Amino acid sequence: MQLTQALHRAMQQHPDRIAVRFGDRQRTFLEFGDRIARLAGALQRLGMQPGDRVAMLSLNSDRYLEYQMAVPWGGGVLNPCNIRWSAAEILYSLNDSGSNILLVDEAFSPLIEKLRHDASTVREVVYCGDGDAPAGTHSYEALLATAQPVEDAVRRGDDLAGIFYTGGTTGFPKGVMLSHTNLYSSGLTIVAEGVAFPDGTYLHAAPMFHLADMGIAMAHWIHGNAHSIVPAFNPEGVLDILARDRVTQVLLVPTMIQMLVDHPAMQKPRDLSQLRTVVYGASPMSEAVIDRAMKALPGVDFVQAYGMTELSPVATINPALYHRAEARKLGKLRSAGRASFAMQVKIVDPVGNEVPRGTVGEVLVRGPNVMQGYWNQPELTAAALRDGWMHTGDGAYMDADGFIFVADRLKDMIISGGENVYSAEVENALAQHPAIAACAVIGIPDDEWGESVHAVVVLKPGQAAAPAELIAHCKQLIAGYKCPRSVDLVEALPLSGAGKVLKTKLREPFWQGRERAVA
Numbered sequence: 001m002q003l004t005q006a007l008h009r010a011m012q013q014h015p016d017r018i019a020v021r022f023g024d025r026q027r028t029f030l031e032f033g034d035r036i037a038r039l040a041g042a043l044q045r046l047g048m049q050p051g052d053r054v055a056m057l058s059l060n061s062d063r064y065l066e067y068q069m070a071v072p073w074g075g076g077v078l079n080p081c082n083i084r085w086s087a088a089e090i091l092y093s094l095n096d097s098g099s100n101i102l103l104v105d106e107a108f109s110p111l112i113e114k115l116r117h118d119a120s121t122v123r124e125v126v127y128c129g130d131g132d133a134p135a136g137t138h139s140y141e142a143l144l145a146t147a148q149p150v151e152d153a154v155r156r157g158d159d160l161a162g163i164f165y166t167g168g169t170t171g172f173p174k175g176v177m178l179s180h181t182n183l184y185s186s187g188l189t190i191v192a193e194g195v196a197f198p199d200g201t202y203l204h205a206a207p208m209f210h211l212a213d214m215g216i217a218m219a220h221w222i223h224g225n226a227h228s229i230v231p232a233f234n235p236e237g238v239l240d241i242l243a244r245d246r247v248t249q250v251l252l253v254p255t256m257i258q259m260l261v262d263h264p265a266m267q268k269p270r271d272l273s274q275l276r277t278v279v280y281g282a283s284p285m286s287e288a289v290i291d292r293a294m295k296a297l298p299g300v301d302f303v304q305a306y307g308m309t310e311l312s313p314v315a316t317i318n319p320a321l322y323h324r325a326e327a328r329k330l331g332k333l334r335s336a337g338r339a340s341f342a343m344q345v346k347i348v349d350p351v352g353n354e355v356p357r358g359t360v361g362e363v364l365v366r367g368p369n370v371m372q373g374y375w376n377q378p379e380l381t382a383a384a385l386r387d388g389w390m391h392t393g394d395g396a397y398m399d400a401d402g403f404i405f406v407a408d409r410l411k412d413m414i415i416s417g418g419e420n421v422y423s424a425e426v427e428n429a430l431a432q433h434p435a436i437a438a439c440a441v442i443g444i445p446d447d448e449w450g451e452s453v454h455a456v457v458v459l460k461p462g463q464a465a466a467p468a469e470l471i472a473h474c475k476q477l478i479a480g481y482k483c484p485r486s487v488d489l490v491e492a493l494p495l496s497g498a499g500k501v502l503k504t505k506l507r508e509p510f511w512q513g514r515e516r517a518v519a
Contacts, residue, residue: 001184002156003072006221007033014224021245022062022229029224032066037149039066040074044150046101046124046138050075053097053163056128057081057090057115058105059231060208063128063140067103068214072180075153076101078162079175080209084419085479087111089173093165094119097175097375103140105129112137156180163375164211166309167413167422167482175375176309178211185342185368186312187218192341193317195219195279195303200248201226205238205256212281212418215313216251216305235263239270246274253418254285255449261289261296272297277320281305281313281418287333290323306336306406308420310390312369315343316404335403336396343367347398352386360397360407364389412503414443414451421453421482423503429477430455430484433470435463440493440501441484444510455484456506458493 007029010019015030027035048054054076056067071078079097081090090111094102098121104112106129116125116136127133128140155161161183163175190196196219204227206213220227228245230237233256241247252260257280260266278293278300285293290302301320307313318337321327339345346354347361355361366389373381384391393411396404412423423441430439438458446452459465467487474483494502 001181002154003161003180003183003218004036004069004152004154005156005184006187006218006224007036007069008152010221010224017224018226020062020065020227020229025062027062034149035066035144036070036073037151038144038147039070040153041150042143042147043070043074043076043101045147046126046143048074048076048101050153050155051077051160052101053077053079053099054101054103055079055081055094055097055099055122056103056209057083057108057111058103058128059083059107060204060229061105061128061231062229063103063105064208065204065227065229067128068208072155072161073152074150075155077160078164080162080164080214082165082209082479083108083207084481086475086477087114088477089479091115091118093173093175094122096173097163097165100124101126103128104137106131109134158372160372164309167420167425172425172428174377174380177372177375178309178312179372182312182369182371183215183218184222186215186314187222189314189340189342189369190216190219190305190317191222193319195277195305195317195319196223196225196249197276198223198225200276201228201245201274203238203241203245203247203250204229205233205241206251206253206418207232211309211313212253212305213251215307216249216279220249233259235260236265239263239265239268239272242272242275243270246271248274249277249279250275251279251281254280254289255417257285257293258289258448261293266296273299275300277301277303279303279305281307287328290333294323294325304337306404307369308392310371310384310392311343311365312371314340314369315363315365315392316340316345318403332401332403335399335405337404338402339365342369345398345402345404346389347396347404355397357400358397360395363392363394363396363404363406365392366390414441414453416443416446416451416453416481417449419481425478426453426455426474426482426484429474429482430457430470432477433465433473435459435465436470437461437463438493440503440506442503442507442510444486444507445514446485452485453483454510455487456493457487457489458491459489 011033019029019032127137133139202220304318307315316337322332414421426441437460443451494505
């Protein structure tokens with residue numbers, strides 16, 4: 001299996017079909033494939049060797065799609081940078097991965113000098129935005145204009161395809177290593193589930209650095225479908241492109257769906273008759289939001305995908321059937337679905353024994369989608385991967401029909417607006433404030449974002465710090481979405497006999513009366 005195989009197939013079978021639309025630019029598969037081969041050649045000319053990491057820091061664009069195919073075509077390894085991270089976090093991922101080449105667009109051009117100066121391994125910077133390239137960078141289009149197309153390097157199978165950084169339980173991001181087989185098999189699973197279908201158009205509305213978007217898009221590459229792209233999620237902009245490009249499928253997180261269907265632009269007449277499926281993930285949707293979404297988009301199927309970056313990313317699918325009003329009585333709406341075609345899923349107790357149906361335990365997943373491990377983190381890899389099973393850290397139970405219901409998170413993680421936030425990273429940032437003696441970070445319910453980051457802080461004797469000051473301090477060190485939205489100042493944190501903070505006690509008042517301990 002190789003990431004570029006689907007592109008070769010599309011170029012061979014329908015070279016004149018539209019491959020990509022972005023703004024007023026559109027290209028056929030033949031034109032797109034030529035640009036891929038040229039970009040691969042340009043990256044090689046800049047020094048990319050087999051296995052070298054090539055990073056990209058950019059909003060969504062047609063050039064992002066070219067990057068995703070050209071790097072493996074030329075023999076390199078992808079390192080998509082999280083656009084919501086702080087400069088310090090981006091630098092960490094560049095240095096940790098040893099990325100040699102960095103592509104940056106106009107939205108992030110103010111960071112070029114800092115990144116080029118502080119990223120120890122970055123040798124070349126390519127400006128992939130519109131307009132003139134900043135001093136000291138290569139113009140993307142100029143590189144393509146002078147580059148010779150090269151043959152596909154045919155990296156495949158267990159060859160490393162990308163390093164995808166996710167939050168870290170130790171206070172630092174960790175790089176998830178995914179192979180060509182990992183990513184391609186995940187795409188095949190989505191095809192087999194009937195979530196993606198041929199002769200369609202997929203809209204990249206979620207961030208393209210995020211593996212959720214790339215994972216669903218892989219299924220559309222396999223089908224040879226068209227790709228429409230918006231720079232970033234905006235309800236009205238998404239609605240306009242859905243209509244203009246006659247989009248058949250889009251991936252959105254629940255907060256995006258809520259923003260879309262509640263936006264005034266939803267009332268404007270548009271032809272959305274081609275839209276067949278909305279895939280969502282990160283967390284379940286409330287029944288009220290699903291009902292509003294189905295009313296706003298009649299005839300559209302809603303499908304939930306559950307997974308994580310380490311699973312490339314899909315583990316289970318809850319299909320459209322169980323979202324429809326006539327099937328609600330089956331009680332599967334709040335489920336994360338059943339094991340997808342390529343995967344095995346089981347629920348186990350702390351010593352690894354499978355628990356009876358209906359009993360909460362940890363979700364374990366095995367299959368060709370499971371990551372190779374964490375980059376330069378053998379101990380974390382050994383803890384997460386045991387006997388081929390990925391230990392997800394999610395607490396769930398399985399019903400008699402094999403549907404899993406996520407009940408809690410065994411790992412210290414919060415999901416806010418579809419983004420993973422590891423408490424350790426936030427606590428690490430908070431602890432650097434000179435007034436803080438101790439702190440703990442938890443997730444609390446939030447009607448808009450699912451969960452909100454909440455900090456509980458103990459100040460040093462004689463010190464003072466207002467919640468707003470502590471939040472501002474965090475924003476200097478970590479991404480805004482990771483920062484606390486609320487802060488409680490307390491005299492002491494509840495501790496176990498072993499001196500461990502009892503976060504269950506901190507969370508209890510916020511989640512009391514709810515059937516789940518997570519959103």
